[in-house]
Amino acid sequence: MTTLPTLPFTGRSILVTGASSGLGAACVRRFAAGGGSVYAASRDQERLAEVAASCADLPGTVRYGVLDVGDASSCRAAVADAVAAFGRLDVLVNNAGRHDFRITTEVTDEQWHHDLAVNLSGAFFTSQAAIPHLLEAAGNIVNVSSVAGIHGEAYSAAYTAAKHGLVGLTKALAVEYLTTPLRVNCVCPGGMDTPQVHNIDIPEGADWELIMRISAKRGFMTADSVAAVVCFLASDDAAAVHGSIQLVDHGHLAG
Template sequence: MTTHSPIKTALVTGASKGLGKEIVRRFASAGINVLATARSVDKLKQLEEEFPNHVIHFPGDISDSNHVKSMVEQVIDSFGRLDFVINNAGLAHFSPVEDLTESQWDEMMNINLKAAFLTCKYAIPHLKKTQGHIVNISSVAGTEAFARGGGYCASKFGMMALSDALTQELKPHYVKVSTLCPGSIQTEFSSNPKSYSLQASDVAESVYQIITAPANMIIGRVIMRPVVPIDFQNKK
């Protein structure tokens, strides 16, 4: 008698556009069930319509604990399990620290860091049951600070620390934690992305490769950078 493995389920934040959208599309194309969350109802509905058998949308503010608890409960109610959490939501305000407003700082901390904390907090009990996997999308800015990026870099450095702590806490439960640090990506996130920036679909493929790596290995931290054409390398 042949037994079939249960269909895996993922929760993807920041799923309405850019990298998050491509992650949802890659997962759903592979037969993974996905709860996609973001603030844009219309764009999430489009994703659900594209993959009606694998995607459900759950719009809202992921920096609000009540929403996050409801979101995780919805995953379990809809699919019966949770295997993968992809903390992808993020935003940036680039400005010298003296010009950065308090609301801009708070917004970055809430979306880039607090939301990941809340999502992990409420997802972990379910991930322990499935020996699941958390993938935190940080940034090269989470490894190297730069001028005008004080708030953004601080939030992404915080994501790295959160990932490191989670790794230590969850290893005994066979829950994996990975952190992906891409450079510039061709998405709406950047107002003027360089022509050679990473493609969102390629970064999404890397996320898929991370979660489907052999069960006996953990891919901890991955830094991705685009190949810079020689003509651009020579420019001062």
């Protein structure tokens, strides 16, 4: 009779980007609870220290370091730091991102390039640096897109374009590495109850109903409920799941 492991990430090294709050922090805690060695990366070192402290009593290990996901060299450095910390890399969670609402005709060149860098290019450069290590470990990538990667969202042209791009990146990598042990999957969450939601800056003249329709029926999800799906995809339980785009949205796009 086969017994299931109680700590599915024992002996595994995991890099989580955007780990200082919200979904990233929830992922760090879940991986650590599963016995994983987690490298938490973000710009906010003070909040990362708090996340690491909250995991002190868990069976896993948490270390943390700086990452500016909008800078390619910083993405590559974060991967190198994670490998240096634990000697290997088994899982990459590309969670870092930011959703700023802007009226399309008022978006500046700088804002457009920033939104694409933070929500798409960072995941590409981090994946590019991580793939050689993940191939060696027969590991996997979990990209965090959004329901905005599946449908359109008002006042979010750059964000929506970037998140659609992240879905496309997932599919492209899944096909490119089809004959290798590497798995690549994507989670598309709906509205979550995170600090970002409570600090939404709505542009003047925007239609609030268009923005909030995402949570019209069942309300916001908890970050931990989405982190559970991320950790499932990163685990051996999802060994047959490759190239998938997982909606986690309280059924928002079901109709």
